[in-house]
Amino acid sequence: MMQTPLLEIRDLNIGFDTSRGQVRPVRDVSYTVFPGQTLAVVGESGCGKSVTALSILRLIPEPPGQVLGGQILLNGRDLLALSEKEMRSVRGREIAMIFQEPMTSLNPVYTIGDQIVEAVTLHQHVGTKEAYAIAEKALNDVGIADAHRRLNEYPHQMSGGMRQRVMIAMALSCQPKLLIADEPTTALDVTIQAQILELLQKLQRERGMSIVLITHDLGVVAENADVVAVMYASRVVEYAKVEELFDNPLHPYTEGLFLSVPKLGESHDRLNTIRGTVPNPASFPTGCKFHTRCARTCEKAAAATPSDVVSITVEGEPVKVLRRCTVDEPTLRQIAPSHWAACHQLDGYDKAPAPRPSLTHRRESEANFVDVGGGDVRAGQTAIPYAKEAAK
Ligand SMILES: Nc1ncnc2c1ncn2[C@@H]1O[C@H](COP(=O)(O)OP(=O)(O)OP(=O)(O)O)[C@@H](O)[C@H]1O
Ligand code: SF4
Ligand SMILES: [Mg+2]
Structure with a gap:
């Protein structure tokens, strides 16, 4: 049976007017999230993860922001076509969002209870007493002990992990169908981080909720x-089932991300990060936006005929790359049934079809393709099989 996505972003383009002209933080982004599914969105700082997510809730500031094109369908209904009033009932009730730093989203002068109750009464027609009961249950659900007493506390009386739980309780108190979690655990220590993510998985299983999980932590993605x-x-440069992405990353950027994760049992003075810096939307390179950092184009250039090669300057050094990479920006294509990538130097790319990426896939069982046990695993540095292979 064909499943219909809960959320479907189609060809989204967003511009921001800046003093240096219009920048494009989101270009032709498409993704889908099916009921009960977790889609992880990964990439370095500034690649457009948050702007895409905020646009789902229509929270980008307009101006300077502007939706230049595309659709954001929630159960088939285009959110971009809704009035602000209609959007208000979508926010919180159908889609909830949790942010990286809970302190900025909680109001320091109101108690936790008052804040959750406010969120509850905004969307549900319940009296104050019932709203407090819902708030207490919401705190219980996220594993906060002594919830009744906690309702009367202020945010500063709680630890970071506790505040993040309160944020989640608030986001989930209205039983949203979709939760957007933007770096929900980055500010927390690794034990609390694992607890929060486990909690989200549990609530997802119980409620069939869909999650868009934004992170730069490949360990979090793997799990x-x-x-x-x-x-x-x-742009989206690679899209795949989680197992497939880890087994066989196709885009050189993804390969680079995996190589930059420290390997289990190795000590590191310095992370093997991708050379060069993330380009700013105000000064994107021509052609493939990754060509200034890409190892693949250098390897291919070394074996190519001289007329297909050009020399560019990266951090003051001359580097030979394929001419095509400097002029032709590859779009996302379906290289294998459940694997899309945007690199024209991949086998089969030129003949591959280019439907919008969409996968109904669910991971089989608890993290069975990733071994995180045993080693010295620190925050954001979870060992992944690819890295372990590379370490052999
Ligand atoms: N209000 C704004 N005006 C101009 N540019 C903006 C605005 N908000 C975001 N941008 C730009 O859009 C780009 C994408 O930003 P975004 O916040 O989506 O990145 P991100 O992938 O979430 O990064 P991070 O991992 O650091 O959170 C960045 O270059 C950012 O500078
Ligand atoms: S198109 Fe060229 S520069 Fe871009 S990822 Fe592929 S090889 Fe690298
Ligand atoms: Mg962000």
Whole structure:
């Protein structure tokens, strides 16, 4: 049976007016999230993860922001076509969002209870007493002990992990169908981080909720995602089932991300990060936006005929790359049945079809393709099989 996505982003394009002209933080982004599924969106700082997510809730500031094109369908209904009033009932009730730093989203002068109750009464027609009961249950659900007493506390009386739980309780108190979690655990220590993610998985199983999980932590992706969208320079450059992405990354940027994860049992003075810096939307390179950092184009250039090669300057050094990479920006194509990538140097790319990426896939069982046990695993540095292979 054909499943219909809960959320479907189609060819989204967003511009921001800046003093240096219009920048494009989101270019032709498409992804889908099915009921009960977790889609992870990964990529370095500034690649457009948050702007895409905020646009789902129509929270980008307009101006300077502007939706230049595309659709954001929630159960087939285009959110971009709704009035602000209609949008208000979507926010919180159908789609909830949790942010990286809970302190900025909680109001310091109101108690936790008052804040959750406010969120509850905004969307549900219940009296104050019932709203407090819902708030208390919401705190219980996220594993906060002594919830009744906690309702009367202020945010500063709680630890970071506790505040993040309160944020989640608030986001989930109205039983949203979709939760957007934007770096929900980055500010927390690794034990609390694992607890929060486990909690989200549990609530997802119980409620069939869909999750868009934004993170730059590949360990978090390995343990939580069903499907992964890798973003680079405002675009999705790779899209696959989580197992497939880890087994066989196709885009050189994704390969680079995996290589930059420290390997289990190795000590590191310095992370083997992708050379060069993330380009800013105000000064994207020509052609493939990754060509200034790409190892593949250098390897291919070394074996190519001289007329297909050009020399560019990267951090003051001359580097030989394929001419095509400097003029032709590859779009996302379906290289294998459940694997899309945007690199024209991949086998089969030129003949591959280019439907919008969409996968109904669910991971089979608890993290069975990733071994995180035993080693010295620190925050954001979870060992992944690819890295372990590379270490052999
Ligand atoms: N209000 C704004 N005006 C102009 N540019 C903006 C605005 N908000 C975001 N941008 C730009 O859009 C680009 C994408 O930003 P976004 O916040 O989506 O990145 P991100 O992938 O979420 O990064 P991070 O991992 O750091 O959170 C960035 O270059 C950012 O500078
Ligand atoms: S198109 Fe060229 S520069 Fe871009 S990822 Fe592929 S090989 Fe690298
Ligand atoms: Mg962000």
